[in-house]
Amino acid sequence: MSREQQVVAAARRAFQTGRSRCLEHRVRQLKNLQRFLTERRDDIAQAIKKDLNKSPVVVQMYETLGLEEEIGLAIRKLKEWAAPRPVEKNLLTVSDTVYVKAEPLGLVLIIGAWNYPWAVTLQPLVGAIAAGNAAIIKPSEVCVHTAKVMDELLPLYLDKELYPVVTGGVPETQELLRQKFDHIFYTGNSAVGKVIMAAAAEHLTPVTLELGGKSPCYIDSKCDVTIACRRVAWGKFTNCGQTCIAPDYILCEPAIQQRVIQELHKAIKEFYTDNPKTCPDYGRIINQRHFKRIMSMMEDSTIAVGGDTDEEDCFIAPTVLRDVKPDAKVMQEEIFGPLLPILTVDGLDEAIRFINKGEKPLALYIFSNDDKVIKKMRDETSSGGLLANDCLVHFSVNSLPFGGVGNSGMGSYHGKHTFDQLSHLRGCLIKALKMEGMNNMRYPPHTASKLGWARFFVLKGFNFGLIGRLMLLFAAAAVLAAIAVQKYDLPHKFYC
Numbered sequence: 001m002s003r004e005q006q007v008v009a010a011a012r013r014a015f016q017t018g019r020s021r022c023l024e025h026r027v028r029q030l031k032n033l034q035r036f037l038t039e040r041r042d043d044i045a046q047a048i049k050k051d052l053n054k055s056p057v058v059v060q061m062y063e064t065l066g067l068e069e070e071i072g073l074a075i076r077k078l079k080e081w082a083a084p085r086p087v088e089k090n091l092l093t094v095s096d097t098v099y100v101k102a103e104p105l106g107l108v109l110i111i112g113a114w115n116y117p118w119a120v121t122l123q124p125l126v127g128a129i130a131a132g133n134a135a136i137i138k139p140s141e142v143c144v145h146t147a148k149v150m151d152e153l154l155p156l157y158l159d160k161e162l163y164p165v166v167t168g169g170v171p172e173t174q175e176l177l178r179q180k181f182d183h184i185f186y187t188g189n190s191a192v193g194k195v196i197m198a199a200a201a202e203h204l205t206p207v208t209l210e211l212g213g214k215s216p217c218y219i220d221s222k223c224d225v226t227i228a229c230r231r232v233a234w235g236k237f238t239n240c241g242q243t244c245i246a247p248d249y250i251l252c253e254p255a256i257q258q259r260v261i262q263e264l265h266k267a268i269k270e271f272y273t274d275n276p277k278t279c280p281d282y283g284r285i286i287n288q289r290h291f292k293r294i295m296s297m298m299e300d301s302t303i304a305v306g307g308d309t310d311e312e313d314c315f316i317a318p319t320v321l322r323d324v325k326p327d328a329k330v331m332q333e334e335i336f337g338p339l340l341p342i343l344t345v346d347g348l349d350e351a352i353r354f355i356n357k358g359e360k361p362l363a364l365y366i367f368s369n370d371d372k373v374i375k376k377m378r379d380e381t382s383s384g385g386l387l388a389n390d391c392l393v394h395f396s397v398n399s400l401p402f403g404g405v406g407n408s409g410m411g412s413y414h415g416k417h418t419f420d421q422l423s424h425l426r427g428c429l430i431k432a433l434k435m436e437g438m439n440n441m442r443y444p445p446h447t448a449s450k451l452g453w454a455r456f457f458v459l460k461g462f463n464f465g466l467i468g469r470l471m472l473l474f475a476a477a478a479v480l481a482a483i484a485v486q487k488y489d490l491p492h493k494f495y496c
């Protein structure tokens, strides 16, 4: 038995003990996770500094603060989320108790990516714990130091049988993927997303795929270009462009391209100084492989701002590319680095056509003062999320579902959405063993008159002639009165 098989078997056994279902246990584990983030703040910060050159302030602002918020929300709302949810009833079930009950799925595999390693790995875990599951946590091997801290320290805080950490690269992940899970939650690129989905199909395991892609950003001529460019520069160059929802490229009319370049340049200087290499707020490319990948994308485009690099240090300055052609190398795949190409278009219609020619993006950004322009972009395109006049911040609103569509992913999470995503929403109907007369119409012999009653109860319509109609009118009035009373009624005994 491989180590991965052993860990999976142990986690499944731990789930079968039933302890992860208990609400008190879930809350205790969430509080332990919260304590881990506070007590181990320095260990977390030091590891990320080594992996991605992020400063301790940046780690808190972009990763752990959001996690603390998610954990707090889950602790506060858990009882409400886990409670039966009464639903609307039809005439046939008006006297029954009908509700949805979220139940744990079982054993969840969480596979994280390296760019925001804590956020993308622990945020699904918060939902997995809250929903009462066991979970195997597989951090990305690419952020070596962070994976080590997760492996060594997390088990000191969490129930390590229910929530074990498994480290390793592709072979270890693939060995995990051969095992049976009840859900796989994967964050990473779309190519590996297909590998994950194929492996999941072997066991008919549902998946959440949090992928990436090229997120477009349209800057309308009718907008405050200075403010737009500050916000775009922030969204793009945070974490050195290694953000799944970073604006990948800009679309704008030729008349404002030069302004956009100047304003981006101003913002880059303001945020990262004249020398971003020595600026503590500017990160690094994760490794040499990604450095070379990004460098090769620049080859056939014209640099308007930046362009400085240092391979030894995995440094690429914030770089803006002008007059980029749709067939340029930088436009063939997600950049995931600090290059910002500008493509010119005739206006909104051409921008929409261009966006719709590509895969559905994870995020779509539009900057405009005109609501009609924003609405047109919203209504004539599709993307995981849409944000007007800012970048990235929709990620922080945990009432919004966060996830992709088409090539940018499937399923969504954050806040209650994670809880629901990692639960089975079980439909429950509890009938009393009385009022058997009501059921006669469904038992054989099946007659035309029974069908008439069935049509009435199911479709709330009928055709029985005048007397029949009057009788049914009385019956309907009585039933409607009963509905008014019982529609959402859920006896207290089911609230557990």
Ligand code: NAD
Pocket (backbone or CB within 6 Å): 111, 112, 113, 114, 115, 116, 120, 138, 139, 140, 141, 142, 168, 169, 170, 173, 174, 187, 188, 189, 190, 192, 195, 209, 210, 211, 212, 213, 243, 244, 245, 334, 336, 362, 403, 404, 409
């Ligand atoms: P990565 O290289 O860390 O891979 C992600 C995970 O997949 C790792 O745990 C790795 O072990 C595993 N993996 C890699 N190759 C595998 C294979 N052949 N078989 C099985 N498992 C394998 O991360 P990455 O893919 O470079 O991450 C960057 C991508 O993730 C970008 O496309 C980015 O947009 C996307 N991303 C999306 C989100 C989101 O929330 N939608 C968040 C972060 C990153």
